[in-house]
Amino acid sequence: MPVINNLSAINLSLSVIYILVLSFIFTELPPAFNALLVSLCIWNLAITLLKRNKPNAILANTLAGFSLLVLFYDVGFGDTVTLFVAMLILSSLFKLLQATTKKHYQTITLLSFFSLSTVYLFSQSLFATLIISILYILNFAVLALIESNHNLKIAVKSSLKLLLLALPIAIFLLLLLPKMPAFWQLPGPKLAKTGLSESVDPFDIAKLSNSDELVFRAKFDQQRPAAPYYWRAIIHDEFDGKTWLISDILKAKQVIGQNGAKRADEPLFSYQIFAEPAAKPWLYGLQLATSTHKDVKTTSDGLLLRKRFLANSISYTAQSYPLDITQLSRSVQYQNVQLNLAKDTNMRSQSFAQRLYEQHNNNDDAFYTALYDYFASNGFSYTLTPDPITGSNTLDQFLFNNKRGFCGHYASTAAFMFRSVGIPARVVSGYLGGEYNEQNSYLSVYQYDAHAWVEVYIKNKGWEIFDATAVVSPERLNGSLSQHTQLNNEFTSNLSFGLLRLSNIAGFNWLRLKLETLDYQWTSWVLGFDQQKQTSLLNTLFGNKQLWQISLMVIATVCLAFICYFVYLSWPKKSPDPKHALSKDYLKLVSWCEKQGIVAKPNQTPLQFLNYAAEQKPEKRMYIEQFAQLYSDVRYRQLVFSSYRKKHSKDLIKLIKTKMKRKL
Amino acid sequence: MQQTVQAIIDDLSGVIYGKQQQIKLALTCLFSQGHLLIEDLPGMGKTTLSHALAAVLGLTYQRVQFTSDLLPSDILGSSIFNANKHEFTFHKGPVFSQVVLADEINRAGPKTQSALLEAMEENQVTMDGDKHALPSPFFVIATQNPLYQSGTYPLPESQLDRFFMRISLGFPPQEAERKLILGQNNRDYDRLPVRINAEQLIAIQNKISTVTLSTPVVDYILALVWATRNNSQFANALSPRASIALGKAAQAWAFIDGRDFVTPDDIQAIFASVTEHRLGLNHDTSSQQLNQLLNDVNVPL
Numbered sequence: 007m008p009v010i011n012n013l014s015a016i017n018l019s020l021s022v023i024y025i026l027v028l029s030f031i032f033t034e035l036p037p038a039f040n041a042l043l044v045s046l047c048i049w050n051l052a053i054t055l056l057k058r059n060k061p062n063a064i065l066a067n068t069l070a071g072f073s074l075l076v077l078f079y080d081v082g083f084g085d086t087v088t089l090f091v092a093m094l095i096l097s098s099l100f101k102l103l104q105a106t107t108k109k110h111y112q113t114i115t116l117l118s119f120f121s122l123s124t125v126y127l128f129s130q131s132l133f134a135t136l137i138i139s140i141l142y143i144l145n146f147a148v149l150a151l152i153e154s155n156h157n158l159k160i161a162v163k164s165s166l167k168l169l170l171l172a173l174p175i176a177i178f179l180l181l182l183l184p185k186m187p188a189f190w191q192l193p194g195p196k197l198a199k200t201g202l203s204e205s206v207d208p209f210d211i212a213k214l215s216n217s218d219e220l221v222f223r224a225k226f227d228q229q230r231p232a233a234p235y236y237w238r239a240i241i242h243d244e245f246d247g248k249t250w251l252i253s254d255i256l257k258a259k260q261v262i263g264q265n266g267a268k269r270a271d272e273p274l275f276s277y278q279i280f281a282e283p284a285a286k287p288w289l290y291g292l293q294l295a296t297s298t299h300k301d302v303k304t305t306s307d308g309l310l311l312r313k314r315f316l317a318n319s320i321s322y323t324a325q326s327y328p329l330d331i332t333q334l335s336r337s338v339q340y341q342n343v344q345l346n347l348a349k350d351t352n353m354r355s356q357s358f359a360q361r362l363y364e365q366h367n368n369n370d371d372a373f374y375t376a377l378y379d380y381f382a383s384n385g386f387s388y389t390l391t392p393d394p395i396t397g398s399n400t401l402d403q404f405l406f407n408n409k410r411g412f413c414g415h416y417a418s419t420a421a422f423m424f425r426s427v428g429i430p431a432r433v434v435s436g437y438l439g440g441e442y443n444e445q446n447s448y449l450s451v452y453q454y455d456a457h458a459w460v461e462v463y464i465k466n467k468g469w470e471i472f473d474a475t476a477v478v479s480p481e482r483l484n485g486s487l488s489q490h491t492q493l494n495n496e497f498t499s500n501l502s503f504g505l506l507r508l509s510n511i512a513g514f515n516w517l518r519l520k521l522e523t524l525d526y527q528w529t530s531w532v533l534g535f536d537q538q539k540q541t542s543l544l545n546t547l548f549g550n551k552q553l554w555q556i557s558l559m560v561i562a563t564v565c566l567a568f569i570c571y572f573v574y575l576s577w578p579k580k581s582p583d584p585k586h587a588l589s590k591d592y593l594k595l596v597s598w599c600e601k602q603g604i605v606a607k608p609n610q611t612p613l614q615f616l617n618y619a620a621e622q623k624p625e626k627r628m629y630i631e632q633f634a635q636l637y638s639d640v641r642y643r644q645l646v647f648s649s650y651r652k653k654h655s656k657d658l659i660k661l662i663k664t665k666m667k668r669k670l
Numbered sequence: 671m672q673q674t675v676q677a678i679i680d681d682l683s684g685v686i687y688g689k690q691q692q693i694k695l696a697l698t699c700l701f702s703q704g705h706l707l708i709e710d711l712p713g714m715g716k717t718t719l720s721h722a723l724a725a726v727l728g729l730t731y732q733r734v735q736f737t738s739d740l741l742p743s744d745i746l747g748s749s750i751f752n753a754n755k756h757e758f759t760f761h762k763g764p765v766f767s768q769v770v771l772a773d774e775i776n777r778a779g780p781k782t783q784s785a786l787l788e789a790m791e792e793n794q795v796t797m798d799g800d801k802h803a804l805p806s807p808f809f810v811i812a813t814q815n816p817l818y819q820s821g822t823y824p825l826p827e828s829q830l831d832r833f834f835m836r837i838s839l840g841f842p843p844q845e846a847e848r849k850l851i852l853g854q855n856n857r858d859y860d861r862l863p864v865r866i867n868a869e870q871l872i873a874i875q876n877k878i879s880t881v882t883l884s885t886p887v888v889d890y891i892l893a894l895v896w897a898t899r900n901n902s903q904f905a906n907a908l909s910p911r912a913s914i915a916l917g918k919a920a921q922a923w924a925f926i927d928g929r930d931f932v933t934p935d936d937i938q939a940i941f942a943s944v945t946e947h948r949l950g951l952n953h954d955t956s957s958q959q960l961n962q963l964l965n966d967v968n969v970p971l
Contacts, residue, residue, distance in 0.1 A: 586886075589971035609964040611934035612971060641971075642884045643931040 012151045015158045016111060017054040019148045020102055021047050023118055023141050027095065030125045030134060034088050036080040042073055046099040053103075060104060070100045091124045108152055115149045130283065130319060132528040143169055175564070182560045184544065184553050185537045203286075206242050206250040206414055206433055206458055218452055221437060222281040222290055223526055225448040231275050231292075234483035236459060236471060237451060238295070239288040239436035241307055245425070247351040248400060250418060250433040256307075273325035280321045280529045287312040289320075290436060290451070294327040299538070321534035329461070329469050347425050352401040359423035370429055370464045374472065377420060381474040385409050386416075388479035413438075416474035417458040424472070430463040431472075438475075439484065446523060588640050588647055591655045595619075595633065598663055612637055626662050633658045671874060672928050678726050678865045679926075685722040685862070686715050686839070687846030694926055695837050695943050696723055696811075701871075701878055701922040704834020704915065705790055705810040707775075707947065714839045716813035717773055723811060724769040727871060728864035730805070732764035733771040736778035738821065742785035746795050747802075760797055765789050768805050768868065772812040776822040786810065787829045807871055827906055827950055834915055835940075836947035874925070881921040882931040889970040890934045891916050894941065897967045898949060903959060905950040912948050919944050934969045 025047045032040045053060055061069070073096055081089050098117040105111050122141050125134055146165030147158060154161070224237075242250035274293065281289055291297070294308030299322035301313045310324060347356070362380070366372035392411045395403045401419050404411055417433045424431035438457035440449035459473040475482050544556050585593075592612055599606075599615075604622045606615045616634035620627045636655055639645045675697070682693045696719065699706040708716045717733075724731035734745055747763030764770065765786065772786060789795050790810050795802045812833070815822055830836075842850070866874070891913055899907040919940040920932045927936070941964065946956050 585971065592971055608966075609938070609961070609969070611938065611969045613933055613935055638931070638933055641886050642882065642933045644882055644884045 012155075012157065014054050016148050016151050017050060017102070019144050019151075019158070020111075020114060020118065021050045021054070023145060023148075024050075024095065024099060024102075024121070026137060026141055027121050027125060030137070031091065031095075031128050034128055035092055039076060039080045039092060042076055043095060043099060046096075046103065050099070050102055060106070063104065066100060066104050070097075073100070087127060091127065094124065095121055111152050112149070115145055115152065118145045118148075130533055132525050135528075139169070175567075179560075179564070180535070181540070181543065182547075182563075184557045184560070185540055204240065204242075204252050206418065206435055218454060220282055220525070221284075221451050221453055221455070222279050223448050223450050223529065224277050224279050224290075224440065225446075225530075226275060226277045228275065230442075230447070230449075233439065234476075235292060235439055235449070236434075236457070236473075237290040237292060237437040237440075238309060238434050239290050240434065241309065241461075242433040242435065245346060245422065247398070250421070273327055276323060276325040278321060278323050280526075280534050281319060282529075283319050284312075289322070291324045292326040293329045295324045296327070297322045297324040299323065319529060319533045321530065321536065321539075329471070345425050345428060345430055347422065352399045352422060354399070354402040355405050355419065355422060356426040358405070359426035362423075363427035368427075370462075371467075373424075373427060373429070374462065374464060374470070377423060377472070378474070378477050381416065381420075382477035386411075386474070386478050388412060388475065388482065413458045413473075413475050416478065417460050420472055420474050421460045421462075424460065424462045432461050434459055434461050438482065441522075443519070443523060443526065446526060448526060450522060450526070586641065586647070587652065588637060588655060591659055592633075592637060594659055595662065598659075612641075623662075629658050629661045633662070671870075671877065674865055674870070675874075675926055681726050681862050681865065682719070682722050686719050686842075687849055688843040689715075689719075689839055689846075692719070692837050692839050694923070695835060695940065697926060698919055698922040698940060699835040699837075699943075700727065700809055701874055701925065702834060702915075702918040703807065703875055704918070705812070705832060707830070707833040707836040708811065708813045708839065709816060709836055709947075710813075710838045710840070712815060714841070716839060717771070719839065720771045720773075720811040720813060722862060724771065724809075725862045726865055727769070728867050729768035729807070729809070729871075731769035731771060732767040733773060734764050735773045736775050736782065738777060738779060738823075740778045740782045742782050745782065745786055746789065746797060749798055758798070760800065760802065762802070763795075765795065766802070766804060768807055769809045769811060772810055774815060775812040776814040776825060778823065780823055780826075783823065783825060783829065786812075787825075787832050790832050807868060807875075827948075830947045830950075831909070831911065833947060835919065835943045837943050878918075878922045878925045881924050881929070883917055883921065884931065886970040887920070887932045887934060887937065888917070890937055890967075891920075893967045893970065894937070894963065897963055898945070901963070903962075906948060908945055908948060912945060915944050916941065938964060 025044075028040070028043055028047065035043075052058060060066075074093075077089070077092055077096060081092050083089060094117065098114055098121055101110065101114050101117070105114055119142070122138050122145065125138050143162060143165050146168055147161035150156065150161040150165055151158060156164075222237075224235075240252065241256060242252055243256050244251040244253040273296075277292070279290060289297075289302060289310035289312055291308065291310045295310050296304045296308070297310055299320075301320060302322045302324075303311050303313055305311065308327070308329070310322075312320065362376055363373050366376050386409045389410050390412055392415065393408065395408060397403075401422050404415050405419055421431040421433045435456070435458040437451045437455045438459075439455055440451040442449055457475070459471055459475070461469050462472050464470050473483075548556050548559065596606060596615070599619050599622075602623065604619050606618075610618065613634055616630055616637070620630040620634070623630065633655065636651060636658070640647045640651060645651075678697065679690065679693055682697075683690055686693060696706055696708075700723065706720075708720065710716050721731075721733070734740075743763065745763050745765050747761050747766065749758040749760050751757075752759050770786075775783060775786070789804060790808075793804050793806075793808055795804065814825070841847075895908045895913045895916070898904045901907075916937060917932075920936040923936045923940050924930070924932045942957065942960050946960065949956075951959055
């Protein structure tokens with residue numbers, strides 16, 4: 007059996023790799039299974055550090071069988087990607103627990119490369135990439151350790167070198183190897199846990215989920231338009247008495263949605279969106295958005311949806327048109343949906359709305375304004391941590407008793423009141439505002455910027471936004487929630503620990519913004535480098551060629567490069583003979599002498615040759631002798647070849663080479 | 671110190687005419703603490719040179735004429751029964767002097783040759799289990815006739831290797847020979863002035879070890895040594911002992927030349943003397959072969 011040196015270093019490194027991999031994917035796995043994996047890691051560490059024996063085969067196999075049961079029971083078969091990732095990591099850890107021979111460790115190292123890569127299924131951020139790259143280096147080092155007697159430091163160094171050498175090839179392939187359409191697609195890995203959902207029921211939650219996860223970034227082509235930015239994502243048009251949902255009719259309409267047709271008129275503005283991977287297909291746009299990106303479809307309501315590749319980040323250009331140019335759906339059935347009230351609920355609100363409507367002469371416009379006034383003047387306040395309202399008639403309770411709530415409460419209530427008086431209304435959820443980065447002039451929108459508002463159809467005017475937040479907490483309309491001064495305390499205490507939580511401290515805020523900018527660059531340059539961008543790059547490089555031609559050219563180039571490299575490697579090399587600077591000067595002199603017909607004999611030493619040259623060129627004798635003196639001083643006496651001597655040498659050569667002027 | 675060395679060379683030149691190069695080589699050998707082998711035809715002045723060397727360095731010396739019936743005890747000494755004390759006392763042989771002139775060393779049998787060469791290697795004589803240290807400094811200056819001469823026992827390679835240098839004098843220039851015929855030379859080497867004593871000699875030897883051997887010079891030695899190892903022309907390749915000897919000899923040569931650093935020229939000057947006998951070259955063709963070697967090896971810049 008081949009002996010493995012550095013066994014403890016190998017064990018330790020592999021354990022560290024798996025612990026760090028787990029730290030990235032633990033949110034995807036159920037807690038019990040996480041605990042199992044962590045304890046396996048700790049067991050491995052303990053065996054190494056405390057020098058205990060590895061478990062025998064019977065114990066390990068029993069445990070493995072048991073763990074598999076836990077896996078199937080706990081993770082389940084619903085999400086096959088997570089299941090297989092979990093299985094891969096579980097088996098690798100058990101293998102590590104039992105590994106004794108070189109072959110075992112090689113297998114584990116190989117598995118680790120796959121385990122490391124699975125992290126990208128769940129996170130593609132710059133931070134994750136950095137950590138995974140470091141772990142790749144470590145894993146390569148482990149592979150080297152298995153084979154050699156070097157210590158970890160040397161192994162890491164050589165694996166780092168390996169990775170740096172591979173980097174140019176990787177960049178080359180990323181940029182130029184044409185991206186082929188995927189042969190298969192991941193069956194919807196679970197992504198962002200937080201975010202928008204299909205149904206809005208604000209009343210049964212006590213705390214708004216305030217994740218500081220990035221949702222998307224937006225960069226305007228021209229001057230950015232004035233705030234507020236209502237990034238529309240979902241329209242909820244069906245109300246069941248408590249919850250706002252997406253009606254089947256609307257869902258059906260979204261399915262038919264197509265790529266945005268170019269409109270004849272000029273858009274209000276156009277912008278680029280870099281959207282992070284998401285669990286749901288909704289994308290984001292302002293007002294009535296359209297996009298011609300081939301993976302984005304546009305609905306007739308001006309919403310954008312992903313066509314496929316949920317797990318990818320996507321960057322697309324969108325154009326926005328005024329919201330009020332869309333007409334109310336002509337279908338009677340659908341008009342009813344938009345007026346549906348869930349009869350016999352929230353009767354107080356209904357009658358109150360109807361009374362208010364009558365007070366304003368059944369005028370839609372006047373009612374719209376009156377409702378704003380009502381929310382502004384009746385002691386409503388904005389909070390991120392409202393008291394939960396349970397039971398039936400939640401809207402009544404909120405409107406007349408509680409009066410404390412966040413966007414969802416106001417939107418839900420307002421939409422209900424509009425519908426009570428026969429004005430078509432719908433709740434729209436999406437994001438409001440965003441943090442503006444001055445340096446690179448883009449907006450970052452985070453999960454905590456999630457917002458809900460109402461769109462009402464006013465006769466003769468079209469769809470209008472009604473957002474009670476605008477009067478209850480006007481500051482919220484500008485910028486991001488994180489920049490909201492009034493809600494700051496509430497906001498930060500809501501967040502999980504992170505840099506944002508410390509953003510009150512100037513230094514941390516600076517750091518956060520810097521990291522944020524870096525991540526923007528990463529997203530827009532690396533993750534956002536999609537097929538479309540590549541095609542345009544390839545077109546500029548190769549002209550308008552067929553994809554297969556370009557592929558062939560790129561592959562041929564890579565092959566050629568490799569062949570050149572291997573030919574270079576096997577080429578008989580001249581011994582690396584770093585010449586002394588003075589020796590180079592001497593050689594210059596020799597080649598000059600050769601031109602003058604003074605040829606060195608094969609066994610002549612430099613000094614002999616210089617002496618000979620001095621005899622042949624009596625007019626230069628003095629300089630040549632000085633050079634010989636300098637040469638023996640530096641090369642044989644080992645005096646320092648100082649800058650003074652360097653200059654002296656150059657001067658002498660110049661003097662020797664220049665033709666003597668005949669004296670008149 | 672330099673003047674002393676020059677004076678020694680001048681003195682010796684007064685004894686051996688027209689052989690300044692050989693005189694310098696002989697001094698180089700002694701200054702490098704090496705034993706010297708002088709090989710030439712009879713009557714070329716081998717013995718004269720060795721006598722003069724010993725005299726001018728002010729060292730005690732003994733001459734041993736090697737013959738085929740010479741026994742080891744004739745060189746090393748022997749234990750003789752002292753009847754008064756009823757014990758054997760060791761009577762030191764001629765080897766117990768600072769310079770031993772071993773004349774015509776290849777005329778003695780192998781056993782006797784070995785006895786001397788062992789003493790040279792170990793700087794001591796072991797007789798009846800007692801160790802007797804040889805004086806310091808200790809030099810052997812041996813002369814030998816070319817091997818094709820009758821009545822010679824060639825020294826084996828391993829013993830030749832003990833000699834730091836082998837030189838041959840060669841015929842004198844005509845002008846010098848003319849003086850010899852006219853009896854104008856100073857053959858009375860006993861009356862040569864003593865220029866240095868043993869302490870000064872040791873001081874010179876120490877000084878020589880501080881002469882700078884720079885990288886290109888060492889590279890040159892290595893290149894030459896490896897050229898003999900990669901060349902089937904040479905029966906015996908140069909050993910590391912030969913490499914060391916080349917370095918030391920070059921240092922001594924540079925010192926005699928009045929420099930404190932070695933140049934590749936010094937290596938070329940001493941190369942033949944240091945390597946010829948170690949390479950097992952035929953005396954007649956050696957200079958051609960060595961020239962070829964020097965031509966083949968580029969001088970490192």
